[in-house]
Amino acid sequence: MLSTDPNKDKAATELTVHNEIQPVLDTHVNKDYVPDEYREIDNGDIAVDALGGTVHDLPKGYYRSKNFIGTLIALCLALTSCYFGFVMPANVLGIINEDIGPNPNYVWVSMIVSWNLTQAVAFVLVGRLSDLLGRRWFFIGGNAIGLIGSIIACTAHNIPVLIIGTALIGIGAGVQLSFGIVIGELIPNKYRGLGISCIFVSALPTTAFGPVIIRAIIDNTxxxxxxxxxxxxxxxxxxxxxxxxxYHPPTYEQLHARSTRRVPWWKMVDFLGIILFTGGLLVFLLGLSWGGSVYPWKSGHVIGFLVGGAAMLILLVVWEIWGAGEYPLIPMKFFKNRQYIGTILTAAVGSMVYYSLLVLWPMQISVLYETDSMAIGWKSCIVSAASLLGQGLCGVLVRVLGRHKLQMMVGISTLTAFTGAMAATTPFTPHMAVAFIFLASVFLGYVENVALTIGPFCLDPGDLGLALGLLGATRSTLATTAQAIFVTILNNKLIVNIPKYVIPAVTNAGLPQSSVDALLAGLSVGNFTAVPDITPTIVMAAVASNKEAYSQSFKIVYLAAIAFGGCGILAALNAPNSESKFTDIIPRKMHDKNLDNKVAQSKVVDTEN
Structure with missing residues (x-):
C-alpha cells in the first residue's frame, strides 16, 4: 500500500537509491576489502564491483549477454570502418584527384594532416582521458566524429573539403584502433593476443581486399x-x-569510488598539456609534410613549422614534469620504463614500413609491373592481407611460444631483411617483389600484435588506455615521419634518375634533342601526342627507361628502410618476456546500463539534501 505522506515516500526513495549505489559511490571503503586475487588489477580507487577478477567471478552468462556481444560487434564494425576510411581511398588517390581536383595537396588525404596525425592525437587523448573519466562516451563520441567526417567526405566536391572530412575520420580512427583497450579489459589476460587478432581478422574484407573492392566499385558505379x-x-x-x-564499462564514479577524496573530473584533465601536445604535433608534422613537396626543405615555412612544433613539444615535457600536477596528460615516468619503450618503438618501426608501403607499393606496381586497374588492385592487397595473416598467427602463437623478446627480435629482423631485399627487385622480377612484400608484411603484422599484447603488461592495469594510446601515437607519428622521408627520397632520386636513364634512351632511339622536354612532360602524364617527331620505337624506349629510373629510385628507398629496421632490432632487445602475465585475470567488467541512471539519481538526491 502506498504511503500518503510525501516525506516518507521521499525518504524511502533516498534509502533505496543509497543502498543500490553505495558500493559504487562510497569513498571510504578500506583498501583491504579487496580480495587477494584482485590485487593484480586493483589501482586503489576503483569500486570493487567493477573489478573483473576471473571468469568465475563474473555474472552468469556475462560473455553471452547482449551487452558483451553487442560491444564486440561494435568493435569489429568500427575497425572495418577504419579501413574503409583509409585503405580504400589511399589506393585510388590519383583517381580521386582527377575527379575533384587537380590539387597538389591531394596526397594529404592519406598522409600527414588528414589521417595519421589526427589519429596520433586521438590515441593519447582517448587513452589517457578514458583511464581517468571512463571509456563509454569516448568510444561513442569518437565514432560519431568519424561518422560526421564520412558524411563530409562522401559529399566533397574539392580536395580541401575531402581533407577536412578525412581529418575527422582520422580522429575516429584513433578511437577505432584503440579497440585493444576494450579487449584488454574485458577478457582474461591469457587470451588478450587472441582477442586482438580476432578483431583484426573481422575486418578481413576491407583490410585484405579493400584495393580490389574500391576499384571494382569505381569501374561499376x-x-x-x-x-x-x-x-x-x-x-x-x-x-x-x-x-x-x-557498452557500459566502469563509470567515472566507479573508477574513483574508493578514493580518499573526491576530485572533480575537470581537475583531472590536463588542458594545457592537451594544447601543447596537439598543437606541437600538428605544427611539427605539418612542416615535415611540406618539406620537399609543397616547399623546399630550406624554406621559411618548413623551418618555421618544424622549429615551432619542436619548441611546443619541448614545453610539453617541461610542463608535464614540473607543472601538470597529479594528473599529467603523459606521465614522464613511463619513459623510464625500458621494457615498455622498447616494445612501442619496435612496433613503431613496423608501422613506419606498413604505412609507407601502403602508398609506395601500389605506385611501384603501376609503374613497373601492371597497367590494368584490377590487376593493380589485387597486387595492392598483398600488404594489408599479409599483415592481417601475421596478426592472426600471432594471436594463436604469442602465448604458446612465450619468450616474447625473442619473438619481437625475430619478427623485426625478418621484416627488415625482406624489406631490404626489395632493393634487389627490378622491372623484370615481379614475382620476387610480390614474395618479398608478402613475407615482410606477415612479420610486420606479427610484430604489431605482439606489441599490442605485451605492451600494457609493462604498466599498471589502471594505465591500460594510456599504455596503448602512447603506443598508437608513437606508431602513427613515426609512420608519418617515415612517409615523408621515403616519399622525399623517392622524389629526389626520380629528379636525378629520370633524365639520367630516359634522355639517353630516347635520343639513341632517334628523338631530336629539341623534343626531349616535351617527351619528359608527356611521360609524367602518360600521353605523348604533343611530342614532335615521336615514333613507336621512341615510346617503347621512353617507357622502358622510365621503368629503370623508377626501379633505381625505389631501390634507394628500400635500402633506407634497413636503417629504420636496425633501430627496431635495437629496440626489441629491451622488450620484456611476459609469460607470467598471461593469467586468468580479467581487469574490469561491464555493468548493467541502469547503473548510469542510478548514479544520476543519487546526484539529484545529494543536491536536494
Missing amino acids: KAGWRWSYYINVIILAITVALFYFC
Whole structure:
C-alpha cells in the first residue's frame, strides 16, 4: 500500500537509491576489502564491483549477454570502418584527384594532416582521458566524429573539403584502433593476443581486399570512389548505436569510488598539456609534410613549422614534469620504463614500413609491373592481407611460444631483411617483389600484435588506455615521419634518375634533342601526342627507361628502410618476456546500463539534501 505522506515516500526513495549505489559511490571503503586475487588489477580507487577478477567471478552468462556481444560487434564494425576510411581511398588517390581536383595537396588525404596525425592525437587523448573519466562516451563520441567526417567526405566536391572530412575520420580512427583497450579489459589476460587478432581478422574484407573492392566499385558505379564513404556512413551509424546501447564499462564514479577524496573530473584533465601536445604535433608534422613537396626543405615555412612544433613539444615535457600536477596528460615516468619503450618503438618501426608501403607499393606496381586497374588492385592487397595473416598467427602463437623478446627480435629482423631485399627487385622480377612484400608484411603484422599484447603488461592495469594510446601515437607519428622521408627520397632520386636513364634512351632511339622536354612532360602524364617527331620505337624506349629510373629510385628507398629496421632490432632487445602475465585475470567488467541512471539519481538526491 502506498504511503500518503510525501516525506516518507521521499525518504524511502533516498534509502533505496543509497543502498543500490553505495558500493559504487562510497569513498571510504578500506583498501583491504579487496580480495587477494584482485590485487593484480586493483589501482586503489576503483569500486570493487567493477573489478573483473576471473571468469568465475563474473555474472552468469556475462560473455553471452547482449551487452558483451553487442560491444564486440561494435568493435569489429568500427575497425572495418577504419579501413574503409583509409585503405580504400589511399589506393585510388590519383583517381580521386582527377575527379575533384587537380590539387597538389591531394596526397594529404592519406598522409600527414588528414589521417595519421589526427589519429596520433586521438590515441593519447582517448587513452589517457578514458583511464581517468571512463571509456563509454569516448568510444561513442569518437565514432560519431568519424561518422560526421564520412558524411563530409562522401559529399566533397574539392580536395580541401575531402581533407577536412578525412581529418575527422582520422580522429575516429584513433578511437577505432584503440579497440585493444576494450579487449584488454574485458577478457582474461591469457587470451588478450587472441582477442586482438580476432578483431583484426573481422575486418578481413576491407583490410585484405579493400584495393580490389574500391576499384571494382569505381569501374561499376556512377558514384565511384564516393561509395567508400557512403558505406562508411552506414557502418558507423550502426556502430554508434551499438556502443550507446551495449557498452557500459566502469563509470567515472566507479573508477574513483574508493578514493580518499573526491576530485572533480575537470581537475583531472590536463588542458594545457592537451594544447601543447596537439598543437606541437600538428605544427611539427605539418612542416615535415611540406618539406620537399609543397616547399623546399630550406624554406621559411618548413623551418618555421618544424622549429615551432619542436619548441611546443619541448614545453610539453617541461610542463608535464614540473607543472601538470597529479594528473599529467603523459606521465614522464613511463619513459623510464625500458621494457615498455622498447616494445612501442619496435612496433613503431613496423608501422613506419606498413604505412609507407601502403602508398609506395601500389605506385611501384603501376609503374613497373601492371597497367590494368584490377590487376593493380589485387597486387595492392598483398600488404594489408599479409599483415592481417601475421596478426592472426600471432594471436594463436604469442602465448604458446612465450619468450616474447625473442619473438619481437625475430619478427623485426625478418621484416627488415625482406624489406631490404626489395632493393634487389627490378622491372623484370615481379614475382620476387610480390614474395618479398608478402613475407615482410606477415612479420610486420606479427610484430604489431605482439606489441599490442605485451605492451600494457609493462604498466599498471589502471594505465591500460594510456599504455596503448602512447603506443598508437608513437606508431602513427613515426609512420608519418617515415612517409615523408621515403616519399622525399623517392622524389629526389626520380629528379636525378629520370633524365639520367630516359634522355639517353630516347635520343639513341632517334628523338631530336629539341623534343626531349616535351617527351619528359608527356611521360609524367602518360600521353605523348604533343611530342614532335615521336615514333613507336621512341615510346617503347621512353617507357622502358622510365621503368629503370623508377626501379633505381625505389631501390634507394628500400635500402633506407634497413636503417629504420636496425633501430627496431635495437629496440626489441629491451622488450620484456611476459609469460607470467598471461593469467586468468580479467581487469574490469561491464555493468548493467541502469547503473548510469542510478548514479544520476543519487546526484539529484545529494543536491536536494
